Amino acid sequence: MAFDQIQRVVAALESDIASGPIVPHVAPHEIRSYLSSRYDFTEPMRLDDVTADVERMMRKWQVQVTHPRYFGLFNPSVTLASVVADTLVAMYNPQLATWRTSPAANEIERHTLAWLTGKFGLPATTSASFTTGGAEANLSAVIVALTRAFPEYGDGGLRSLSASPTIYLTREAHDSFNKIAHMTGIGRHALRAVATDRDLKMDLADLARRVGEDRRNGLVPVMVVGTAGTTAAGAIDPLPDLARFCRSEELWFHVDAAWGGAAIISPRLRGHLAGIDAADSITCDAHKWFSVPMGAGMFFCRHPDVVGEAFRAQTSYMPGKTAGPVVDPYTTSVQWSRRFIGLKLFLALAEHGESGYVGMIEHQARMGDVLRESIERAGWRIVNRTPLPLVCFTRDGLVASKFLAALYEHQIAWMSEVRLGDEAPVVRACVTSFRTNESDIEWVVREMSRLALHESEVTA
Ligand SMILES: Cc1ncc(COP(=O)(O)O)c(C=O)c1O
Numbered sequence: 001m002a003f004d005q006i007q008r009v010v011a012a013l014e015s016d017i018a019s020g021p022i023v024p025h026v027a028p029h030e031i032r033s034y035l036s037s038r039y040d041f042t043e044p045m046r047l048d049d050v051t052a053d054v055e056r057m058m059r060k061w062q063v064q065v066t067h068p069r070y071f072g073l074f075n076p077s078v079t080l081a082s083v084v085a086d087t088l089v090a091m092y093n094p095q096l097a098t099w100r101t102s103p104a105a106n107e108i109e110r111h112t113l114a115w116l117t118g119k120f121g122l123p124a125t126t127s128a129s130f131t132t133g134g135a136e137a138n139l140s141a142v143i144v145a146l147t148r149a150f151p152e153y154g155d156g157g158l159r160s161l162s163a164s165p166t167i168y169l170t171r172e173a174h175d176s177f178n179k180i181a182h183m184t185g186i187g188r189h190a191l192r193a194v195a196t197d198r199d200l201k202m203d204l205a206d207l208a209r210r211v212g213e214d215r216r217n218g219l220v221p222v223m224v225v226g227t228a229g230t231t232a233a234g235a236i237d238p239l240p241d242l243a244r245f246c247r248s249e250e251l252w253f254h255v256d257a258a259w260g261g262a263a264i265i266s267p268r269l270r271g272h273l274a275g276i277d278a279a280d281s282i283t284c285d286a287h288k289w290f291s292v293p294m295g296a297g298m299f300f301c302r303h304p305d306v307v308g309e310a311f312r313a314q315t316s317y318m319p320g321k322t323a324g325p326v327v328d329p330y331t332t333s334v335q336w337s338r339r340f341i342g343l344k345l346f347l348a349l350a351e352h353g354e355s356g357y358v359g360m361i362e363h364q365a366r367m368g369d370v371l372r373e374s375i376e377r378a379g380w381r382i383v384n385r386t387p388l389p390l391v392c393f394t395r396d397g398l399v400a401s402k403f404l405a406a407l408y409e410h411q412i413a414w415m416s417e418v419r420l421g422d423e424a425p426v427v428r429a430c431v432t433s434f435r436t437n438e439s440d441i442e443w444v445v446r447e448m449s450r451l452a453l454h455e456s457e458v459t460a
Pocket of ligand 1: 133
């Protein structure tokens with residue numbers, strides 16, 4: 001296949017997107033009536049025409065998350081290699097449920113995951129799999145932790161447990177845990193919101209107090225979730241302390257490093273993840289800071305035997321297990337049919353090399369510093385502290401929603417609104433593109449200040 005053609009298309013698209021608008025202004029009925037007027041599917045259409053039309057729609061009616069001035073929710077700009085990878089995967093359509101059906105693809109994933117397993121400092125025997133994203137990886141962690149704590153959970157279900165399980169996290173942990181508590185049947189009330197310090201990190205004393213109290217009340221504490229890079233503010237929980245606490249209390253230590261995990265490969269940043277090597281399980285998304293297209297999460301667990309028990313499956317219509325040191329992913333993960341998710345990370349890593357990736361990640365961390373300094377210099381108040389490139393800010397009287405509406409209206413940038421703790425909403429800006437540079441940031445901050453001057457547009 002002519003990949004140089006893909007390269008040309010991607011390069012043209014990139015510069016097209018970067019020079020166009022970031023935020024669409026459209027109502028649902030506009031898109032719906034457009035689609036109804038053109039696509040009743042009665043007559044075949046030329047693929048070229050439909051593709052061009054879909055592209056027009058995506059250009060016009062989408063927040064352009066790969067735009068260098070998208071400071072958003074961890075949706076990255078994507079490397080060329082990862083786009084090529086997704087094209088290849090779609091064409092060969094390998095089925096990764098069993099090793100035997102797709103030996104090459106399974107081994108490529110295994111090889112890639114083993115590389116990151118080593119970076120996290122987990123043992124080589126660690127079980128690792130690609131997931132659709134961080135939510136699935138977190139779900140996997142809870143299922144596996146429950147399976148270890150309650151061997152009867154798999155067959156007898158929750159009703160067979162002698163006492164109720166509890167999980168400890170902070171209010172800053174990702175909200176997927178609320179869904180997971182519902183889905184696994186432990187219920188949302190099983191989640192204990194541990195207090196945080198002023199930097200929004202988990203408070204160890206409160207954790208110890210709650211675990212003790214729950215034990216005294218006959219509950220069974222199972223798991224502590226430490227977040228390495230919270231979604232709202234980029235806070236990193238005190239991982240070494242949590243690791244020690246979990247070891248002494250015999251609790252499962254899960255680290256949700258969906259976004260921040262990629263920092264492990266950076267000599268400049270990896271110190272902030274110290275303690276992650278003691279985790280029982282880790283969530284890390286390739287489709288965040290590893291800059292590949294969605295959906296590509298990863299789940300790592302140092303207890304392969306428990307993973308095998310949690311996702312045990314055997315049926316005559318599936319090919320039998322291949323002899324030797326191989327696993328069939330449908331027996332070690334949530335998914336059954338499985339896309340070749342890992343190729344995009346493999347190909348991008350191979351093309352850029354580890355040093356290229358370190359360069360991309362450290363560049364974004366540096367741009368985070370530039371953004372923070374430049375926002376502060378322009379008179380805004382920074383309200384979060386993190387080594388990751390995420391800045392939360394406000395100024396006296398600012399109404400975040402009004403400010404953001406004006407920011408979008410003028411196509412200055414995409415940022416979002418967030419509440420930290422019980423405080424009033426502030427503006428959240430996260431560097432998610434390896435293409436964002438100093439001049440993008442300078443321009444955006446200058447334009448933001450100009451907007452802020454028009455007090456009535458952005459204040460109460
Ligand atoms: C800390 C954290 N964990 C988990 C998730 C969920 O990941 P995903 O959207 O890939 O399912 C996110 C998403 O932003 C996140 O920030």
